[in-house]
Amino acid sequence: MTWAAFTSEWTKLRRPTLLWSTFLGLAAAASLFVILVFSQATAHGGIVTLHQLAQPNGLVIGVARAAMLLGVVAFGIAASQVASEYSLGALRQLLVRQPRRAVLLAGKMLGVVTFLLAALCFAAVVALIAAVAAAHSRGVPTAAWFTGTGLGDLFRELGDLALAVIGYSVLGMALGQFVRSAVAAVIIGFAWLLAVENIITRIVPSIQQWLPGQSVLAVASGGGEGVGYAHGLILGAVYLLAAITAAMTVFLRSDITA
Amino acid sequence: MVMDQAVYRPHEGAAGPLAVTTTGLTKRFGDRVVVDDVALAIPAGSVCGFVGPNGAGKTTTIRMLLGLVRPTAGSGTILGGSLTEPATYLHKVGALIEAPAFYPQLSGRENLEVLARLGRLPRTAVDPVLERSGLLARAGDRYRSYSLGMKQRLGIAAAMLAGPELLILDEPTNGLDPAGIVEMRSLIRSFAGDGITVLVSSHLISEIEQICDYVVMIRAGRLVHQGSVDILRATQQAEFVIAPEHDGDRDLLAGLLGQAGCTVAPGDGAGVLVVQESGLGAAGLNRLAAQNGITLRQLAERTRSLERAFFALTGTESADVPDGQEMGAIR
Numbered sequence: 001m002t003w004a005a006f007t008s009e010w011t012k013l014r015r016p017t018l019l020w021s022t023f024l025g026l027a028a029a030a031s032l033f034v035i036l037v038f039s040q041a042t043a044h045g046g047i048v049t050l051h052q053l054a055q056p057n058g059l060v061i062g063v064a065r066a067a068m069l070l071g072v073v074a075f076g077i078a079a080s081q082v083a084s085e086y087s088l089g090a091l092r093q094l095l096v097r098q099p100r101r102a103v104l105l106a107g108k109m110l111g112v113v114t115f116l117l118a119a120l121c122f123a124a125v126v127a128l129i130a131a132v133a134a135a136h137s138r139g140v141p142t143a144a145w146f147t148g149t150g151l152g153d154l155f156r157e158l159g160d161l162a163l164a165v166i167g168y169s170v171l172g173m174a175l176g177q178f179v180r181s182a183v184a185a186v187i188i189g190f191a192w193l194l195a196v197e198n199i200i201t202r203i204v205p206s207i208q209q210w211l212p213g214q215s216v217l218a219v220a221s222g223g224g225e226g227v228g229y230a231h232g233l234i235l236g237a238v239y240l241l242a243a244i245t246a247a248m249t250v251f252l253r254s255d256i257t258a
Numbered sequence: 259m260v261m262d263q264a265v266y267r268p269h270e271g272a273a274g275p276l277a278v279t280t281t282g283l284t285k286r287f288g289d290r291v292v293v294d295d296v297a298l299a300i301p302a303g304s305v306c307g308f309v310g311p312n313g314a315g316k317t318t319t320i321r322m323l324l325g326l327v328r329p330t331a332g333s334g335t336i337l338g339g340s341l342t343e344p345a346t347y348l349h350k351v352g353a354l355i356e357a358p359a360f361y362p363q364l365s366g367r368e369n370l371e372v373l374a375r376l377g378r379l380p381r382t383a384v385d386p387v388l389e390r391s392g393l394l395a396r397a398g399d400r401y402r403s404y405s406l407g408m409k410q411r412l413g414i415a416a417a418m419l420a421g422p423e424l425l426i427l428d429e430p431t432n433g434l435d436p437a438g439i440v441e442m443r444s445l446i447r448s449f450a451g452d453g454i455t456v457l458v459s460s461h462l463i464s465e466i467e468q469i470c471d472y473v474v475m476i477r478a479g480r481l482v483h484q485g486s487v488d489i490l491r492a493t494q495q496a497e498f499v500i501a502p503e504h505d506g507d508r509d510l511l512a513g514l515l516g517q518a519g520c521t522v523a524p525g526d527g528a529g530v531l532v533v534q535e536s537g538l539g540a541a542g543l544n545r546l547a548a549q550n551g552i553t554l555r556q557l558a559e560r561t562r563s564l565e566r567a568f569f570a571l572t573g574t575e576s577a578d579v580p581d582g583q584e585m586g587a588i589r
Contacts, residue, residue, distance in 0.1 A: 001378075008376035015363050089359030092326055093416060096353050097377035099325050099344040104376075256326040 005098060005107020006114075013081075013115045022077055022115070023122045029069045030127035034062030038134035053140045056150035060157040062134075063127045067164055067220035070123065071213075072193055074116045074165045075172035079185035081112050082176030086258040101252050105177075109244070113169050120165050124158055157222065164220030167236050171212060174243035177250055180258065201226070212239040277302040277424050277455040278323065280334030280341065285318050285327060292318045294479040298334070300457060300472065305450045307466030307487070308459035309568065310476035316459045317356060319476070320428050323457075324353055337423055349377065352422035354430055358413030362402035366393055366412050369401055373416055383419055391415040391445070407438040414445060425449055427458045431465060443469050467564040475568055482571050490567050497566075498533045498543060501556035505529035511552055518546060530556070 013019065041050050048061060085091040098104045135142050144150050172189055179185040193213040201208040208214050208226040216239075218224045218232030278300040285293040293315040300306045310316050321327040323336060325344025333340070339347030360369040370384045388394045391411040396404070404412065410430065417425055427446065431439045446469050449456050460466050466473060473490060475482040483490065502511050508529045512522045521534040533543065540557060547554050560566070 004376055004378045008372050011368060011372045011375055012361055012364065015361075015368075017363055088361065089357070090361060092321075092324075092355050093359060093373060094376060095326055096324055096348055096351065096355075097373050097420070099348045253328075255328060256321070 001098070001100065001103045002107045002110065005104050006110045008094075009108050009111030010115070013111060022073075022119045026070055026073055026119045026123035027126035029073060030063050030066045030123040031130040033066035033069070034127045034131045035134055037062040037065060038131070038138050038140070041138065041140075050138060050140055053135065053138075054142075054144060056144045056147055057153040057157075058135075058140065059128060059131055059142070059145040059150060060154050062131055063124060063161070064157055064221055066127070067161060068193075068217055070120065070161065071164050071168040071216065071220060072190060074120075075168040075189050075193065076186045077116065078112050078169040078172030079176035079179075079189055080182035082108065082173045083180055083182040083185045086180040087182055089258050091258060092256055095256060102248060105248060105251050109170065109173055112173060113166055116165050116169050117162055120158075120161060124161070128154075160222055161220055163233070163236075164216050167216035167219065167240055170240050171216070171243055174247040177247040210235065212236070215239060275302045276300060277304075278334070278336050278457065280323075281332055283319065283322060283332035283334060283341075284330045285315075285322060286330045292479050293322070293329075296332070296476065296479075296481045298474060298481070299484065300455065300474065302455050303450075303453055304472040305446065305456045305458065305470045306472040306474060307463075307470035307564075308457055308474050308476070309463050309466050309564070310461065310482075312461050314461075314476045315479040316461075316476060317428055320353075320355060320426055320457075320459060323426065324348065324351070324355070326355075349420060350423045351426065352417030352420055352424070353426040353428075354410075354413040354417045355426075355428045357432065358409045358416070360401045360409070360412060360416075363400060365398050365400055366404065366408075366415075367397040369412065370416055370419060373419055377420055379420060383421075387415040387418040390418065392441075406433045407435065407441075410434060410438070410442065411445075414442075422454060424455045424457065427456065429460055430458060431460065431462075439465070463565040463568050464563065473564065475571060482568070487564065490564065493567075496534075496539075497560040498540065499525055499530060499556060499558045499560060500533050500543060500547075500554060501525070501527070501530045502547065503553040503555045507552045510550070511547060514546055514550055515543070532560075
């Protein structure tokens, strides 16, 4: 039954406008960071040096820096996919065909998450092509990128990004379920992730490691200064479980009046 | 004449198997009672009109039948399944709830495919319902390019997708032009020909009268009447519009009619009276006037309509819910 809800969700997600805007949007965001990193790199000092870019993990440095932007885009798309069911009124049609609400929501979440993971894979391929081209233009040797170590770093980083995208997507869908308005969900989510968490962290730095956005970001970037990777992974998983439980509870108990 | 509880017959005309039954169905939103102790008994195979003014609680009742809104109290069965377990019966139910709601960027066909996949129905189920609703030629166009009538027809197609035994249509003619309304009526009648039980709600009683053989009347959340349309019409007293040739004879005529046991009220226009007669008939009224030297310039029997029956049952002349009984955003 969840499979039916999943394939039904994909029928909506694969519409050309949404599919291409998501896939190209994420690819553009990832490529932008790659090109910026390579264009701003210098022989000595700066954000990153040309020598660092020539290391086995040089291929993924740019993509890793795009994690926050990729996450925010995934969050917004996931939130709007859930909330728009309420604003369009389509949810009542869906629930007549699938009255088991847990099945419907599980299938929808699975559909949206796999859609965004597919978009991430596409963005990664485009960004890596952009990285090779940028390396060539800056004279950065790329031989180390394609060694066993380099490919290991690449897949580890892509795995972390995938986990982060899952985290941002689920948090976005949970917020969309509570707010029931695509615009409000995106505004609240973006404000929280981009502004509120940063302000809180500046005022009370010790809270940083307990914030949901910072936890997921730590996973995406393989651990940061304020939040360790393992801590981010565990806390992120706790936040995700809490978000899924809360969204499911609200959905199961609410009257559908939209 | 206000309906007396003593003569109230909730299941009049509902012999045979029932497609929908409820007992004590109630829904409260906070302090507001939107649906109050409603006991439905809708015969299988009927085209049942669900009528009441805006804000009467029709849509909330329908949403409870479809499992979208949880009843505060009460129980019921739909096609033999319990109201508390919608999954046991909704695979046999099709519904159009208020305005059709689809994805604007998908085509009509893709919108139905979303629902077909969700309901584990074959994709081959889509085109026949598009054809029946007259949309096959435009099935590939985006939903947002559809006219209101086409959107409504797509809603009907979606409701028919699962081959339902019960079709619930909430205000299906809302926003349609006269030609669209005629088409919709014809479509609804055709469902009855297929043996499908149809529950169609409307705040336009005259519309229901044209397509339904059974009627449920609701007002301010309470059931007013349910039963066969023909029986309801037959129970109405005949009513005549009558006017003397000379306006000055109106009071004399009203007095004579009163003495003959008729209920008389002023009508629209000079000298016009509305008469609920007590067995005289048109000929008797004419004879009574002539015997007293009054010539009638008008004598016409009013059609026995459901609308008049509704007003008689509720004791009102207004289709609106009284002040203080508004149902808010949910109807």
